[in-house]
Amino acid sequence: MKISVIGCGYLGAVHASAMASLGHDVIGIDVEAAKVEQLSRGEAPFFEPGLPELLSAGLASGNLRFSTDIADAADAEVHFVAVGTPQRKGENAADLRYVDAAIEALLPWLAPGSLVVGKSTVPVGTAARLAERVRTRDADLAWNPEFLREGYAVKDTLQPDRLVYGVDGDAAQGILDSVYAQALAAGTPLVVTDFATAELVKVAANAFLATKISFINAMAEIAETVGADVTTLADAIGHDARIGRRFLNAGIGFGGGCLPKDIRAFTARAEELGHGESVAFLKEVDAINLRRRDRAVDLVIEVLGDRLRTGRVAILGLAFKPESDDVRDSPALDVAVRLHGLGVDVVATDPEAIENARRLHPQLTYVEDAGEAIAGAEVVVLVTEWREYRDLDPAAIGAQVATKNIIDGRNVLDVDAWRSAGWSYVGMGRGRRD
Numbered sequence: 001m002k003i004s005v006i007g008c009g010y011l012g013a014v015h016a017s018a019m020a021s022l023g024h025d026v027i028g029i030d031v032e033a034a035k036v037e038q039l040s041r042g043e044a045p046f047f048e049p050g051l052p053e054l055l056s057a058g059l060a061s062g063n064l065r066f067s068t069d070i071a072d073a074a075d076a077e078v079h080f081v082a083v084g085t086p087q088r089k090g091e092n093a094a095d096l097r098y099v100d101a102a103i104e105a106l107l108p109w110l111a112p113g114s115l116v117v118g119k120s121t122v123p124v125g126t127a128a129r130l131a132e133r134v135r136t137r138d139a140d141l142a143w144n145p146e147f148l149r150e151g152y153a154v155k156d157t158l159q160p161d162r163l164v165y166g167v168d169g170d171a172a173q174g175i176l177d178s179v180y181a182q183a184l185a186a187g188t189p190l191v192v193t194d195f196a197t198a199e200l201v202k203v204a205a206n207a208f209l210a211t212k213i214s215f216i217n218a219m220a221e222i223a224e225t226v227g228a229d230v231t232t233l234a235d236a237i238g239h240d241a242r243i244g245r246r247f248l249n250a251g252i253g254f255g256g257g258c259l260p261k262d263i264r265a266f267t268a269r270a271e272e273l274g275h276g277e278s279v280a281f282l283k284e285v286d287a288i289n290l291r292r293r294d295r296a297v298d299l300v301i302e303v304l305g306d307r308l309r310t311g312r313v314a315i316l317g318l319a320f321k322p323e324s325d326d327v328r329d330s331p332a333l334d335v336a337v338r339l340h341g342l343g344v345d346v347v348a349t350d351p352e353a354i355e356n357a358r359r360l361h362p363q364l365t366y367v368e369d370a371g372e373a374i375a376g377a378e379v380v381v382l383v384t385e386w387r388e389y390r391d392l393d394p395a396a397i398g399a400q401v402a403t404k405n406i407i408d409g410r411n412v413l414d415v416d417a418w419r420s421a422g423w424s425y426v427g428m429g430r431g432r433r434d
């Protein structure tokens with residue numbers, strides 16, 4: 001099928017490349033000329049495992065092109081809208097200006113009978129409003145939320161764990177079935193529903209995931225007070241299949257371009273609808289999450305004691321999670337910036353996210369690798385659980401630091417191994433720190 005993808009960020013660039021790899025004829029459109037040039041050269045504008053290979057293969061096959069000119073989308077039968085819906089400045093609500101702009105830009109080029117498919121995360125009610133605009137061109141609209149995780153975006157797009165279509169009529173479903181023929185043939189569960197349900201499915205999923213993380217982080221707060229171990233607690237409750245162990249990792253909490261802003265936008269939309277109380281708990285979820293960053297900062301201050309302004313602190317990780325260079329609302333970067341703001345001598349590193357972090361916070365000292373960051377440190381703080389940080393050998397690096405203090409902001413290190421190598425280990429909710 002001839003497909004256009006409007007917006008080539010984390011979501012759109014992967015979606016366009018994945019659709020091309022399935023044999024569709026794809027044009028990716030983005031307003032940023034530099035990004036389009038990069039993508040056209042086969043370079044991914046951000047770190048995402050598997051994307052460069054998919055891009056190169058798509059470009060080489062002739063199935064994949066990129067352009068800044070929306071007119072190039074004119075002959076597509078299906079137009080995916082994959083632009084961002086960030087948090088509005090100074091408010092909780094989502095900023096829909098990019099979605100609205102994409103639809104308005106597309107309208108003059110929509111062929112009768114073509115389908116516009118929203119993939120962006122939007123407040124419930126948006127699709128119905130946009131459908132009216134699209135119908136003025138005798139085209140149709142569907143809402144097809146995306147559930148991909150950064151770091152696994154290629155796999156999640158090619159082998160999704162479910163497909164959700166929000167449609168208003170059979171024609172749209174037929175077209176989407178053709179787009180996703182391979183995934184459907186492989187038995188991917190399909191949920192066909194109305195616009196409002198499809199929009200809600202997406203925000204409900206992210207709200208649930210955020211709640212799960214804040215639940216375990218709330219248990220970490222209690223565990224810290226009573227000297228219990230939240231990791232063991234998570235293992236134990238996770239054995240109950242109704243609860244499950246996934247997304248129960250306590251630490252410095254969730255960040256990124258989705259979970260934080262999605263729970264806030266959901267709260268704002270529910271309040272607009274007169275049902276603020278239904279999701280009032282999400283404010284607590286947000287508050288617990290932000291408290292874990294405070295806790296990490298406090299722990300560093302405690303450990304440094306009177307060396308607050310003299311002791312070097314090595315921050316391992318800047319991305320909001322491993323396998324990503326994304327620093328949007330990153331808890332790791334936040335902890336680094338706040339410590340620096342307190343006058344602490346912070347040296348930060350990350351395998352992929354330094355450039356993005358530097359753009360936002362040039363005031364921090366960045367070094368290329370963990371070895372350099374750790375040298376002479378009074379405290380080592382692991383805040384993004386990249387494999388190479390999890391695999392650090394406590395005995396070997398013990399010789400490089402000034403004092404063997406490790407704060408495990410992601411609860412991923414082997415406590416016994418670090419302690420027996422002479423380190424003072426502090427996790428997040430892993431026993432009392434006296």
Ligand code: UGA
Nearest residue numbers: 146147148149150213247248249253254255256258320321
């Ligand atoms: C999230 C959802 O997981 C995807 O399903 C969704 O499609 C996506 O948002 C989106 O809306 O586009 P993503 O933001 O890539 O995906 O990252 P997650 O893997 O969900 O991690 C989010 C944050 O939670 C990270 O900062 C991670 O470190 C943290 N986290 C995750 C924990 O603190 N504990 C856990 O147990 C799991």
